[in-house]
Amino acid sequence: MHNFEKLKIWQKAMDIAISVYEVSLLLPNDEKFNLVHQIKKCAVSIPSNIAEGSGRNHNKEFVQFLGIANGSTFELITQLILAKRLNLVKEEIIQPIISQLVEVLNMKFSFQKTLKTT
Template sequence: MAQSHRELAVWQKGLDLACLVYELTRQMPKEEMYRMSGQIVRCSASIPANLAEGNARSTRRDYAHFVSIARGSAAELETFLLIIKRLGLAPAGTVDDLLSRTEEVGRMLTGLRTKLAPNP
């Protein structure tokens, strides 16, 4: 296991994703600032935050739980990005890139969760 959450590639990619999502909100209509923008910033930031918290926990079981929460946040982010794309609230190319990154992080989280699962 990684000694620090900062050593995890999935944490690094999650942090990059959260920063890019924040940048996306700057391109969205101002009236969305208190609607969709706040929600996608929170769920995107939740991904690396939960990885950091889980990594700091004392048991694999606790760690796996926080990885699962991060995976849920990635699924939530994907849903919001699809809504943004459908409504045309941001450039489609930017949203497509973020969707691709979100899917990659989701796959990495699933892999980490599998590694943390107890062996049968």
Template sequence: MQHEKQGERGQKETLHSYRNLLIWQKAFLIAKEIYKLTELFPKEERYGLISQLRRAGVSVVSNIAEGFSRKTEKEKIQFAVIAFGSAAEIETQLLLAKELQFATKEEFEKTEHLVLEVRKILNSYLLKQRQVKQ
């Protein structure tokens, strides 16, 4: 989403939002899909995998947003690394939940695909930042 404001000379300036980022949009979908998917899990998992998955899903999208909002490249990278780690957590927890048959393989597919996409984008960004540093 873009916001407009008046510049010093009266021109309209466009402020870019993390919501415009494809990676944020995909991460937002991950969080949403995790909430829907975990509704299918056994109720006794409320404080186990359900809680872990939801927290990790919110972590990915939140860290992408926060990283975008930071001023220094070092901070942006730090939040991308955290988001990448949280996405790895989700990947592992989804694998476990699938093995335990908490939902059908088909019900896991959309979320797994989104997580893979987000991890690839984050990995590409982090690799690029390492190359820039060298």
């Protein structure tokens, strides 16, 4: 069992979730129940799955939850790119978040490899 609050990947994922919530305020109201809802859901899913996996009994289970978090990360990147391509949010707002998401992805992949070998 791992203390998720001490994991850098969880901390960074939480920071990203906050950034995404802030960006969602910039999106038009007619997207409130579509893209905004989906973006927020994915943003929350990433640190939530890291936390849930950290509380599992075996590293194999933790790796599985990190994989789910990876899927949510790719989904969120896609949604942010869509918001940018629809001209709902400027690239200079979206790109730093996408860069942070890629960084977290790389960290998760490395962490998964470490957990698989222990």
